Amino acid sequence: MSFQVFGIAVSRGVAIGRAVLVASSRVDVAHYFVAVDQLQAEFDRLLRARDAVALELETLKAELPEDAPHELAALLDVHLMLLHDEAFTGGAGQWIFERHYNAEWALSAQLEVLARQFDEMEDDYLRERKADLEQVVERVLGALAQALGDAPAPITPRDFAGEDPLLLVAADIAPADMIQFKRSVFRGFITDIGGKTSHTAIVARSMDIPAVVGTREASRLIMQDDWVIIDGDAGTVIVNPSPIVLEEYRFRQRQSELERARLARLRHTPAVTLDGEQIELHANIEMPADAEAAVTAGATGVGLFRSEFLFMNREGELPSEDEQFAAYKAAVEAMRGMPVTIRTVDVGADKPLDRLTVNELRHEHVLNPAMGLRAIRWSLAEPSMFRQQLRAIYRASAFGKVRLLIPMVAHLSEVRQILETVKKVQQQLTDAGHAYTRVELGVMIEIPAAAVMLPLLLRHVDFVSIGTNDLIQYTLAIDRADEAVAHLYDPWHPAVLQLIHQSIAQARAAGKGVSVCGEMAGDPDFTELLLAMGLRSFSMHPSQIPAVKQRVLRADSLRLAAALTRVLESEDPRGTAERELASARTGTAVH
Template sequence: MQVFNGKGVFGGVAIGKISLYRRKQNQIKRNRIEDIPAELKRFKEAKVTAIEQLKELYNRALAEVGEANAAIFEVHQMMLEDVDYLDSIINIIKTQSVNAEYAVGTTGDNFAKIFSSMEDAYMKERAADIKDISERILTVLSGGSQQVINTTEPVIILADDLAPSETVQLDKDKVLAFVTQLGSTNSHTAILARTMNIPALISVNMELNEEYDGVFAIVDGFTGTVYVDPDEETLAKMKKKQAEDLEKKALLLQLKGKENVTLDGKKIKIYANIGNANDVANVLKNDAGGIGLFRSEFLYLEKNDYPTEEEQFIVYKTVAENMAGKKVIIRTLDIGADKQVDYFNMEHEENPAMGYRAIRICLDRKEIFKTQLRALYRASAYGKISIMFPMIISVSEVLEIKEIVEEVKEELKEQGIPFSDVELGIMIETPAAVMISDLLAKEVDFFSIGTNDLTQYTLAIDRQNPKLDKIYDSHHRGVLRMIKMVADNAHANGIWMGICGELASDLSLTETFLSMGIDELSVSPSLILGLRKKVRETNVDEVKNSILEKI
C-alpha cells in the first residue's frame, strides 16, 4: 500500500480504480507567414469560436452549479476580449510574421508568468485562467475539439490539474473523485468541485505514473489522503467511514431542497454560522438557505498584522461567489473580551467583557473600520452580502456607523469601483439594545440576536466562569421575554429578525421561537438538517398559546 497526502477541498470517501488523465497538449510550431491579414483574420475567427464555446459552458454551469460559480466562464469571455492580451497576439503576428498558434502560445506563457509572480494569492490563480483560454484558442486553431474526460465506469481521476472547463464537463455519474497535483483551495476548480459535491484533493504529492492507471485506490476527502492498493485493514476501515458518511447524507437527500415550513404552513429561514471561507463547503453540503453569521474576526486573529483591504476583499468575494446568490451576513470585526489580538496593542482591562470591544473599537479606530467596510462593499458586487454590527447599545452608534458607511460608498463611487445595495443590521446582545429596539428598528434593515452575550449580560453571569454553570440559565424567562420583545419591535417597524447565538440550535426552544414569529435561525452547518426536521414536525397553531403564556 502507498499513501499520499494533499488538501481536501470537498469531503467524502471514494473507493475505486484510478484513471490517469493527461491533458492533450497542443503542439506549437513557429512558422513564417506571408499573408499577415489572412492570419489575423484566422486568429479573430478562432477567438469568436472560443467565445461561443464559453457561452455554451456558461449555460451548462449555470444549470449545474448556479450563477456565481458559472461566472468564471463569463470572466474567460472577458479575458478573450482583453485589449492587452489581444494586442500582444496581434503585435507578434504582425512584427514577427508568424502563425497565430505561436503568437497565442507565447502571449499565454508570458501573461501566465506575470500572474504567477504576483504575491496576491487570488491573482496567482488567474495564471491558470490565462492558460485555459489560450489552450482553447489553440485547440480551435488546430481544428480539434476541447478534450473531455470520458470513462465507461466510475473512476478516481488523477491529473496534474483540472481547468474549470474540464471540471464542469465531468460526467458526475462516472467520477468518484478527483486528485490533482496542483491547484488551491481558492481555485475555480475547487469551488466547482465543492458545489458539484465531488470529493476532491489538491496539491497531492503523487506522480502521474502510468503504473497507477487502473489501480484500486481510496480517496479520503476529509483527511486529504489517497491510499493506493490499500491493505485489508485500511479497506475495511475506510468502507466503514464511507458507510457512516453515506448514512449522514441519506438524511441530507431526504431533506435537501425541502422548505423550512411547519405543519401549519409557517415558514422560517435556516442559515449557517461560519468562522472562515473554508466552512462554505459544509454550508452548501447541508443545504443552508444562506449564511446568518460570518465571524470576520478570524481574518484578524489568524494574522500577525492588520489584514489589508485586498486580503479581506478576496475572502468576502470568495464566500459571496460560492454561495451563488444566497444571503451572506458578515459581522464586522468583533474582538476584545475573550478574543485578543496582540498587534491591536490594547491595554489590560479588569472586565474586558464589558470593556473596549467590537463596535467600540471600530468607532474609535475608524481607519480599521473603513478598510473592512470598503472590502465588504467591493465584495457585494459578487453576491448578496449583508453587514451587521456587534455590541450596539445606542441609536447614536448606529447613526455614526451609517455616516461612515456613506463616506465609504461615496469614495467607491468616485473611484469607479462597483458595489451593490447592502442590508445593514445590528446584533442585539445587550439589555440596553433590547429596551430601545423599537427605536433601533427605525434605523436598520434587520436584527440578529446574539443569545450568548445577551444571556450573560441579562443574568450578570460570566459565561466563561465554570463556578457559575449551575445558575447560568439560557432558558431564563427574562432572556426569552427579551427575545420576544425584540421580535415584536422588529415586526412592528417592518424589519426582519433572526437569532444567530447558541440558542438558535437548541431544539427544545424551536417551538418557542416559531411561536414568537422569529424569521430566521442561524446555526452551525452540521445542525441545519436536524433543525429543518424539527421545524417540519411542528404545528405552531397548536402550541403557540400555551408556550407564550409560560414566558
C-alpha cells in the first residue's frame, strides 16, 4: 500500500531507493560496513555472542533454586527459544551478507523487522513477547560489546555492485554516525526529528543528497526494504509508490542531474558581480579529506573547518596534538595556498562527544546543552586541551594561510583569555622549535550579545564570521533541532536581518573582514540579500557553491544595495525581497 509522510525539506532533489532502518536502542549500537572478505567472520562473531548469551541463560536456569517461581524458568525458556530461532540469527545474517552491516547493526535491523511482526499479532500474550525479544537483543549486543577486539575494521564503500540504492531512515542520526555514513552507500536521509539547521540536515546538504527531517513517524511507519521516494524539494516521503509515480520522480531525478551538470561548468568562472565586485566563495568542511571536494567545487578557500569532528568516535579519548596537527596540515596543503579558517572545537548541543567524554565534561544532566558548557566555554574550562589544539593549529600555519575562528563568544573577558592563551602557545612553540606564521584571529557572531557589542569585539580581532544557524536560534529563542517549533525558525525575521546587516556594516566600517558561514550563505534565496547588505565573503558546503555562484554572476550589487532599505523596513521582508531584489538581477543565463 502506498502512503505519504510529510516533514521538513532540508536538502533539495529526489532520491529513490530501499529503506534502511536504524532502530533506536537502549544500548548504543555502532553502524558501519564490513569488507566482503570479512563477512563470514562477522557472522561468526554474531554466533559466538549468541552462544555466550545462551550459555549464560542455561546456567541461570540450571542454578534456579527449587522454590523459584515456575514462571521464571518458563521466561528463560522463552528467551532461549527466541535466541535459537532461525528468524533471529538467520535474519541478522542476511543483513550481514547482503548489506555488509556489522553484527550490531544487523541485529538491531532484524529486531526492527521482528518487532513489527509481534506488533501485528492478534494474540495479546504473543504480542507482549516483543519485550522479551528486545531483552534478548540487548543481551547479545552486550556480549558483542564485551568482545570488541574481534570486530573488523569499519569500511565505508561508495556502493555495492548489484545493490538497489539505499535510503537511511531513523528517529535521529547522531553526528558521529553521520560521519560514518558520509561517504557510504546512502542516497538520502529521513529522520523523525530535526529542523532545517539540525546536524543531519547540514550534513545531508554537504553530501548533496536529498533529505527530509521532522517527519515524527517515519521510522515507525516505514519498514525495512520498502521502496521509498524522498522529495527533498517538497519535504515529502512517498512509501511504496505506484509505477506511474515512480516514473514521474525518476524523470525529475534525471532533470536534477542535468541541472547539476550545467552548474558544474561554472567551476572555473570567477565569482564577480555584473558591476565588478569580486566575491569570495569559501567552503565549510568537517574533515581534512573534504578539502579536495572544496577545490573541485571551485572554492577559493575554507571558511569553516569544523574541528570538533576530529574529536568524535574516539571512545572518550581526545586527539593528540600531533594527530590534530596532521589533520590541519593535510587540509591546508590540500587547499594549495588558499586560506583555511579553523574553528576551535564546538562540542555540546547537537554535537556531543561520546558518552564517556560527555560525562567527564559535566554535560550528562544539562537540561539545555545549547545554553550550557559548550564551544569556547568548554575550551576555556579545559585549558590544557585548548592549548593543545591551538598549538596544532599554529604549527599547521607553517604550511599555508591559516585563520583561527572562535565559536560562541559573548564576553570581552573571553576574548582577553583567548589572546592570553594564544601568547602562551606561541611562546611554547618558539621554545620547542616549532615553526609557525601569523594567524589571523576571528570570532563567530552567533549570540545576539556579540552582535550588539560588535564594535567592542572588533578592537581585539582581525575578522568576524556570522554563524546564522545559532544566531537565528538564540535571537528567536527556538531550538533549531526541535521539529515542534521548527516552523518558527525564520531566517527572514526582521530582527535576524537587522542583526546580520548591522554586523556586516560595522565590520566593514572598521576595516575588518566579515563572512557568513551559516546555512544562509549557501541558500541561493539569500544570495542577493546578503550582497545588498555588503557581504563579499560567503562560506558554504562545497555542493552549494555552483548555485550561489550563478546568483552572484547575475547580480548587480549597486542596484541590490539601493533596494535594501525597503526590504529591511518591510513587514514582509521575504515578499519584499522577492519583488525588489529580483529587479536587480539579470535573467540572462550563464554558460
